[in-house]
C-alpha cells in the first residue's frame with residue numbers, strides 16, 4: 442500500500458500557470474477531490490476517479506481524501522491558486538489534528554500554486570513590490586469585527602493590501618463597509634486594482650482611486666489590491682504599469 446495525498450494548487454485559471462510538479466501529481470493520481478469547479482479543471486481519464494463536492498464542505502472533503510490515501514489510493518486535493526492561501530492545505534491539517542492516529546502515517550505533501558494576488562499583481566505591474574498583506578473578507582470563518590481591525594491596522598501600517606473574497610454572499614454589504622473604512626483611515630487617493638478572473642478568457646483589470654471605487658466593481662471572482670501610500674500608476678504608450686517602489690522615503 443503506497444497511497445499518498447497531495448494538496449495541490451491549480452493556479453488562477455490558465456493551464457500554463459499550473460506548475461509541472463502539480464501536473465505530474467495529477468498524472469499519477471487515482472483520485473481527485475475538491476470543489477466542483479476546480480475538479481472540473483482536471484481532465485477526465487480512465488483510472489481517475491473525480492470526487493466533486495460543495496464549497497462549504499472543506500473538512501468533510503479533507504477527511505474523505507485522507508481516508509482514501511490511508512486505503513492506499515493516490516489522491517490529489519485541488520484548490521484554485523495556492524492550496525495554502527485560504528484553501529484546502531490548512532483544512533487537511535485541521536482534519537489530521539482531529540483524525541484517527543492511523544492518518545499519522547499518510548504521506549501528505551503540499552504542492553504550491555500561483556495565488557490570485559500574485560497573478561493579478563503580475564498582470565498590472567508590481568503593486569506588491571514593497572511590504573504587503575493579504576486579508577480574506579469572507580466572514581464565514583471569523584467575526585467581522587476582526588476583519589475591520591485588521592483592515593484598519595494594515596492601512597495604518599501602510600501595507601499594500603490584497604483582499605480575497607471581497608463579496609461574501611452571506612454579507613453583501615461587507616465590501617462596502619470595508620471600502621468606507623479604507624477611505625476613512627487611508628484617505629481617498631490610494632490606488633485600487635480590481636482584477637477579475639485573472640488568466641481566463643473573462644479576465645478584466647481596472648485601476649481607480651479609492652474615491653472612485655465602489656462595491657459593484659468586485660464579485661466572487663475578483664481579487665482587489667489596495668495600494669500603499671506609495672503605489673503609483675506609470676503611464677506609458679505601450680500600457681500603464683501599477684507599481685509600488687522598492688523603497689519608502691524617510692518620514693512616510
Ligand code: SAH
Nearest residue numbers: 453522523526528556557606638639663664
Ligand atoms: N486559494 C486561492 C484563493 C481561494 S479564495 C488562491 O490562492 O488564489 C477565493 C478568492 O480568490 C476569490 O473570491 C477571489 O478573490 C480570488 N481569486 C481566485 N482566483 C482568481 C482569479 N483567477 N482572478 C481573480 N481573483 C481570483
